[in-house]
Amino acid sequence: MTRLRYEKLSQYFHCSVEGQEDPQDKVRKVRPMITRCEARFGACFQPGKNISIDEAMVKFDGRLGWKQYMPLKPAKWGMKLWCLCDAESGYCSAFSVYTGATAENGGLELGYRVVMGLMKKYLLSNRHVYADNYFTSVHLASDLLQADTYLCGTTRASRREFPNALAETHLFSGQSVKWTSYDGVTLTKWHDKRDVYIVSTADAGGEIVRQTRRNHQDVTLHVPTCVVSYNKSMGGVDHLDQMRSYYAVGRSGKRWWKYLFWALLDIGIINTCTLWKLCNRPLPSNERRFSLKTFKVLLIHEMGDPAIAARNAMAPPPMIRLTAQYTVEEHTVAGHPFVRFDVRKRACKLCQQEGRRRPSGRAIESSFGCSMCNVHLCKGCHVNYHA
Secondary structure (H helix, E strand, O other), X not given: OOHHHHHHHHHOOOOOOOOOOOOOOOOHHHHHHHHHHHHHHHHHOOOOOEEEEEEEEEEOOOOOOOOEEOOOOOOOEEEEEEEEEEOOOOOEEEEEEEOOOOOOOOOOOHHHHHHHHHOOOOOOOOOEEEEOOOOOOHHHXXXXXXXXXXXXXXXXXXOOOOOHHHHOOOOOOOOEXXXXXXXXXXXXXXXXXXXXXXXEOOOOOOEEEEEEEEOOEEEEEEEEHHHHHHHHHOXXXXXXXXXXXXXXXXXXXXXXXXXXXXXXXXXXXXXXXXHHHHHOOOOOOOHHHOOHHHXXXXXXXXXXXHHHHHHOOOOOOOOOOOOEEEEOHHHOXXXXXXXXXXXXXEEOHHHHHHOOEOOOOOEOEEOEEEOOOOEEOOOOOHHHHOO
């Protein structure tokens, strides 16, 4: 497609019908797309036990009354999305667009309203919610607990409900102190390199002992389990942001709503790729080679040819095989050619299964392997692997 052709199509591209828009709706230009995405994202996948909630930015440098500024984000200026993602897969099940402050807030903090709004379909299901200090509060943790939903997140010592005695307690590295309220909310202060404040209703209050190295010395750290759980499950939205930065479908323009449309389209493609991987477990040994880029290329080809899309609708996805450079006849087993792959070295499959490593502790790698099984193997392991 030429540049002029793209610009002409983009000129007549719209998401809403003029005359049917709500003049009070700030995102009316893309409201049908938002409504469609909200319905499909939630219907196609149910998040697991652990859910992370965070903000995401859609970069936009033009004029917009409700444009946000977040200096710590890679995209500092743009539109803000509140996202609810599965902590393990990064699938975005729910989102909302922040269009600025409103008068009808019921006296509740913005973070409280965001979490409750995104979680309204997932309450009373014993799920665990992970959020950062923008959202987390004792009030939110208590109300979620009454709805059979557990919360774990960092918080700020300056919040009104945070006890001064806990905030003023001096701790050394690795030390922690806890305070439990009458309604089952536990507040933890832990000092690592700085003070960390955690609000949790999903933790029994234990500790994990970890060995680390600081200033060329071995150090033993006592880490509260709530901190470990938070670090493990808080990255769902960050994973989505990372995937959105790869091979984005959007192009520069003057209309703010097109940037939002491209962002929602990117999230939809990423969600589809995530579902494909979840539905095709166990994945082949070369799973890393099936990247988001590969998925988008296959998606483009199938969408561009209706006949191919209809024929392959029920067909299994193609397995991407490693290309062989040449065959080593002396190590070949019948039906299993021993070849040198035209890619970088990878860990030997048999050595990995039997726990063999180099004296340095690193994995034993090989450029050779079986082209039929599509695995890397050492020269001495090829026969034993197929025995």
